[in-house]
Amino acid sequence: MAGLKGARERWVRTGGIELCVAELGDESRPTVLLVHGYPDSKEVWSEVAHRLAERFHVVLYDVRGHGRSTAPTPLRGGFTLEKLTDDFLAVADAVSPGRPVHLVGHDWGSVQSWEFVTVPRTEGRIASFTSMSGPSLDHFGHWIKQRMARPTPRRIGQLLGQGAKSWYVYLLHTPLLPELAWRGPLGRRWPKILQRVEKVPAGDYPTASLPGDAAHGAWLYRDNVRARLSRPRADAYAHAPVQLITPTGDVFLSERLYDDLGAWVPDLTRRSLPAKHWVPRTRPDQLAAWIGEFVGANEDRSTKAPKTTAKSGVRPEYAERFGGQLVLVTGAASGIGRATAFAFAEAGARIVAVDRNGEGAARTAEMSRLIGAPAAWGETVDVSDEQAMEKLAAKVASDYGTVDVLVNNAGIGLSGSFFATTSEEWKKVLDVNLWGVIHGCRIFGGQMAERGQGGHIVNTASAAAFQPSRALPAYSTSKAAVLMLSECLRAELAGQGIGVSAICPGIVNTAITATARFAGVGEEEQKRRQQKASRLYGLRNYPPEKVADAILRAVVRNEAVVPVTPEARGAHFMSRFAPRALRAIARLEPPA
């Protein structure tokens, strides 16, 4: 069986057809039932299924008329949601008699699973439901009705937006044409189209049964869509906990479809994933992690921890996006790095806090666990040491997993005129500020790219990257290099779903002033200037927490260059529209 090695196969007879059912994993474990979409067969789940099989009893079946399951005759009227529910119950009873199953649906698999989870006759058979890219037709019907009934400009926009994304649904309602296209040229070209447009990795998916699946599956639409959207059920309330995973780049479904979902689902967990429609192929690691976590939490309801209310200041969109992800922050023992680690921790991410100050890194990890990180580790590494970084990367990859968000934040300050700066000092600044970022991007970014399941890299540059100054030649040079490195890397990684952001904070109250070097002055004067700079930055008092918030926002929105403080924004604006004014400012002698 292509893509489902080691699966045990059986046939389930129901309502005059035969369903092909595959099973993986230990049957004594909780059962996770994966339902595929259109135009697919159960093999769409192969990557996710193998990952889940380590912990669960995983069951997949070909929906009637798809893959190796037989098709009903006649086709018309053979694909109604009622009949699909019969199929589900037959499979569930065969593979998990007497014990409820954890349902997972993608695309049409999710659409029909919504029916399963909202009709009374399945009550007690479903322990949880994870939905991706497939709304309930009943909820969808109400969604349309509400917007038609009170058409504000925004609601009209939402209707038109989803209306445009549903173009293929209209085409599928035409007679014969879809069948001809799928059995003809479209069926042949589909694998290439998926690779090019949806970035689905090449391999043994889609399977050879695709033309038949797609031709039969057109009846899923014809038998249900018009009927349900025009007369949606009024009692479509979910009787099991639901986890909704929303791919933010889905070209077929608007995120707005789920705005009112809270009214239908009493126990709803939301997740968001920056990916396109075919997430079971493009993001299997993340899906397996979220499904595993959700199934685990709902398997034994008695031990389930009560849902903690989100603390004030934690935005739900951060928790939806970063929950359970692995975030590595360098320079995490203080300042912006530490605040960033805490912000990700609050959103429920797992944290690797890296710093050459091991005590501080450990402290960051400890506090991260207290505020919501499911796990956090402190690591003592100097980012300018390539070998140490390689060792760290190997350890992280083997012990904690592949990094989802990398924050290259470690940096040191150096002030003083160009001629006062020795080559030793130049080397030191470039080693940490530039080479540290290069090592991070090359080693951890490389792992990310190799995994091929997206991610994000954040590099801390500085407002000094575009504001020249006679007082900060070395520091500004290093940060300008980081900015350009980020831009180049962003271009290179864009095709792989990996975003790169450069953060330009400006004057922020952190410990960088206390450790900054001042070139060309004695030790006594060093101390005095450090103290003075610290006091000045303290007076400015821009908190690193706000920079951390800007970093999370930049990752969610995939922003390229993010100036943070007002002075950084001003300098960024002037660098584009009034560079001569910036050069005049650069000539000012800083007070000693």
Add this chain to the structure above:
Amino acid sequence: MASAMTKASAVTGGPAADLRGFREVQRLSYECAEAVAAQLKPGVTEREAAKMQRDWLYERGVRDWFHRPFAWFGDRTAFVDFKIPLQFFPTNRRLEAGMPFILDMAPVYKGYTSDIGYSGCLGLDPLHDKLLADLRAHRELILSQVRERRSLREIYEDVDRLMVRQGYANRHRAYPFGVIAHKIDRVRERRWSPTLFGFGTQSLKGLASDAVHGHRDGWSPLWSPYKFSDHPPRPGLWAVEPHLGFRGTGAKFEEILVVTDSKDPEQSAFWLDDDLPHVRRWNERDV
């Protein structure tokens, strides 16, 4: 002058009776805090909690205040988004399960003043526990540095650095003048003792007169991060209140530190009382 009187006594290590008086009112205050904290339950507002403190102390003979009782719940314990001093006053914020709270009061009793802060949490919160436990290092740091006679401004900065190292935000910075401590004194008992913006006029008068004298001699009754605190610790009684904040959770303690001009380091500075709830808590953890 009342302040002159205490100065004389504290400076000389003074009549033990005076210290006993201060210790008595500080204990009374902490008893009040514990009694009120035990009555807090979900739904109680800050105003109600402040009134409970006021009533409890009034019943036991308190008629004048250094400042009237405060109560902060939830993220107000970390002074989140505090812009103006009026925000310190109790609001109608209701206590919920799991919320941290702080009770802060400064009664005057038999002419002696105390100023205390009591941090608690409705239910268990490991984060709040951590903050409380981490305050211990600040109590030890402040005492040792005062004994070394370092400038108050430098001590303030050291406390600040310790907080940063611990990962916390300095929230006493939000107090008027950003003070970590202020002097307190005996107050003359009068029949009528009005308050001004929550502060007792008698105590304000004492503080103002200290400020005037101090200004002439180069010291200040306010222990702040600013230049006017760039002097060694001044003998007298200081109400010290380091206040930690961490992402919407705050914790503090406040108690009296006695500074004398004794040459013996042990006698030159000491905490007025070591039998206080937060200190007992630390010691219990040790055992």
